[in-house]
Amino acid sequence: MTMRGWRLGVVAVLAALCVSGPGQPEVIRTASDLGPLPADRYDYTPQDYQRSQRASALLVRQCMAEHGHPDFPLDPRYPTDPIVATAVSTDYGALDLAAARRWGYGWDPAKSRALRPKGRRMTNAEYADFPACNAEASRRLMHGIDVKRDWLYASTRAIEIDKAVKGDPRLRAAWDEWSRCVAEQGFTRYPDPVAAYTDTAWQRGSDGNTRHTPRERDTAATDVTCKRRHHTAELWHAVRARKQAADISRHDDRYAAGLHGAADIPGHHRRGAAETRLVVL
Secondary structure (H helix, E strand, O other): OOOOHHHHHHHHHHHHHHHHHOOOOOOOOOOOHHOHHHHHOOOOOOOHHHHHHHHHHHHHHHHHOOOOOOOOOOOOOOOOOOOOOOOOOOOOOOOOOOHHHOOOOOOOHHHHHHHOOOOOOOOOHHHHHHHHHHHHHHHHHOOOHHHHHHHHHHHHHHHHHHHHHHOHHHHHHHEEEEHHHHHHHHOOOOHHHHHHHOHHHOOOOOOOOOOOOOOHHHHHHHHHHHHHHOOHHHEEEHHHHHHHHHHHHHHHHHHHHHHHHOOOOOOOOOOOOOOOOOOOO
């Protein structure tokens, strides 16, 4: 595509965003500010996750009682704190300028403490029986459900769609523009925003949080500023929307079957699903 063609493509994308999202804020601070995506209705909602976790915890506790652990907590901590894998805060990297200036690519440590399990630590004896009970809870929750057909189809397609998104020439050009912008301010020239977020230079600890050094915070702030200047997140979101819509259209019957079948998963109520089957213990 010629540079003129790319620029016209950018204008068209931004115009489409303005038309389709009149309520979209002028400044993007969170991924939700960008609006919904076509595949969202096939995803878990936070409420779905909480219900499924609650159902699983109840089944695990019941199983643990049968193994001689009658007071097993619903939300236990492990005998030793596990190492937490680093996860990008949004699909588009850092977006909130105020947070970037204060916490860089990390977050307020108080938030990490709030998300920790509320129950006591498991004893070593409990921990020995926990894996088997956890597996038993999963089997009971998924009994009679074809997981690949009813649950994992959209997730499997999401992996393929993500590959297509990353290879899209429009997005690659947008990342290049963002990358130049960051480098022009004296920072590392990253290939994309996720690479900036996951840079090992930020020395994440076992909880996944960073050290919030001045260099990190300045890099994160420049990252967000360049995204805003070049509408990187908006363009990225638009490419994802097009790829998802095209994939759903090509495999409409499989997506529909997954949406219908997933309604049978305990505690699950996908967007568009008619019912939720409750677990009664």
